[in-house]
Amino acid sequence: MIEHLNRRQFLKLTSAMGVLPFIPSCVLQKTYWAKAEKIQHQLGAPTIPRREFNLDEYGAKGDGLFKNTQVFEAAIKACAAAGGGRVIVPKGRYLTGAIELTSNVELHLQAEAELLFSTEPNDYPKVLSRYEGVELYNYSPLIYAYKAQNIALTGRGLINGQAADENWWSWCGSPKFGWQPGMPRQTEDRNALFDMAEAGVAVEKRQFGHGHFLRPSMVEFYQCENVLIEDVTLKDSPFWNIHPVLSRNVTVRGVTVTGHGPNNDGCNPESVNGMLIENCLFDTGDDCIAIKSGRNADGRRLMIASENIVIRHCRMRAGHGGVVIGSEISGGVRNVFVEHCQMDSPELWYALRFKNNAMRGGVIEDIYVRDVTVGQVKFAAITCDFNYEEGANGEFTPQLNNLQVDNLKVKHAIRVLDSQGLDNAPIRGIRLTDCQFNGVTQASIVKNTQQLILDNVAVNGKPVSSL
Known part of the structure; x- marks a missing residue:
């Protein structure tokens, strides 16, 4: 009989009988x-065309001061228009707001390249996201993709969320992370969002972002397929670090995640089907x-x-x-x-x-x-x-x-x-x-x-x- 039942069916049957059979561990x-x-x-790497688009060619400045948001947008747009390829971030410190990847695009950080993310909330437009398991429109994750196929984030560079206490982390409402009475905090917005979800309010009406205080994730790929995140280091995310949502065929390999801020989870697959996480290091605040x-x-x-x-x-x-x-x-x-x-x-x-x-x-x-x-x-x-x-x-x-x-x-x-x-x-x-x-x-x-x-x-x- 065992041969004709999968393990779940067999355990359900034997549980109903009030017994759990002893099956040798080697067999299991x-x-x-x-x-x-x-x-x-069954998991495969994304298919990225062998074209390269160096960020320098689009006017980037890696001095840590010039804001490169439009530069990233132009390079990714050109790459996508050509049919896809690799956008190269060379050595330097590149201050930027939100970056959105599209299908067939790989963002590759060379060694000694650093993405230095702005701490200005206005640099993060509203997008469809999930906050603690609830859909909403909120600040864009620092690196985001929506309904994209064949996307990658690779290289030996650093992704720095700059979420020091007085920037994003204080919004958690804890004095441990710099919050003091009178400062903005997430509590009211978080409760409002959860109440909306329980009341069945349409997702389109769950509008947060500017003027609200729900922190964005570092990397979030939403309803994407064929995703690779490899070798990069993530540091000091405002919220969760790697957050694939409703996605398929995702690989996270050789990644280092550090940051002891509030809710600094390392990698949170959410409603994902088919994922490999290997050879990674996590040192986190959650x-x-x-x-x-x-x-x-x-x-x-x-x-x-x-x-x-x-x-x-x-x-x-x-x-x-x-x-x-x-x-x-x-x-x-x-x-x-x-x-x-x-x-x-x-x-x-x-x-x-x-x-x-x-x-x-x-x-x-x-x-x-x-x-x-x-x-x-x-x-x-x-x-x-x-x-x-x-x-x-x-x-x-x-x-x-x-x-x-x-x-x-x-x-x-x-x-x-x-x-x-x-x-x-x-x-x-x-x-x-x-x-x-x-x-x-x-x-x-x-x-x-x-x-x-x-x-x-x-x-x-x-x-x-x-x-």
Whole structure:
């Protein structure tokens, strides 16, 4: 019978019977990691014509003072009109406002090239975007594309958001980031946006931007296909760093993301189908990688999951979580594969983190992790939290089904697992195989969690059969 059911169908059947069968780990790994390989093989690089357009030819000045916004626009327009190609940013510091890429265009930063983004909100026109999982018209992300195909952002240069405390970060409303009473803050606009979404206000009427205080992302490609972001360094984003939305076939490779500002998530795929994140370094003020799919009513309105995502050979330093799913998760997440990553920082809260609640709803399922090494995390190695923010105060049922973790090695974590479902929404199907947890000083928290299986798990050097 097993041969004629996929894993999800089989677990659903056996769960209804009140049992979770023991299937050898080697059998499981062969099945689901074959799917990860298939996802990687299906992803392809964007097709960019072999033409070059040097920014210098359009009057650029790399002195850090001259504003090059129109120069970038002219070079990208010329490149697109010719049928596509590579826009070269040579050595220098190029002050600019928003940059918008179009189909068949690659923006390439040579070594020692720096994009120095303006801190003037007026340099960012309104575009369709998502803010914390809700659609709106807001300040353009610093680098943006909409409904484009075959686009790339590459090179060894630096993308500097310049979001120091007094610029963008203070809008978060926290004194930690320079806000003081009487200064602008996001709170009122954020609440207004969320109220609009819950009331079903049309997206076209959700107009923010100039005169409002919702910070833009650094790089956002919206409804795009065949995307490559490679080798660049991103520093001090106003908000989230890399944010592909409703896009397909996305690769993020060899990227470094730094910045400890508010909501400085490293890479947030949102309602993305088919993505590879590899050989990247994240040192952030929030989650390193956070997979999302829309918030509350707006996420359910679109109902598009993030799925078929492979994360491998990445390093995570500071952050609220190494690999995170949620909390804007109403459209669901499935088929995520994480392998051969290294995480280590006293300011990294968790290695694996899952955030949901009864306002979000959404199904998280089929998450596979293997061969991850963790030096130090601040709290638990793994947390599955259905009490995040609003907790049980909602009408929608969060679900987390089938989390498989193989060969997770942790040198220091206060506790192994913090897994807390809701009374009417238990977490189901966590399986830890060949895992070692050291430096553990507190017992795991396991509430409203069913079908937790330990297979060759050791805590502080001693084999354990339960947590």
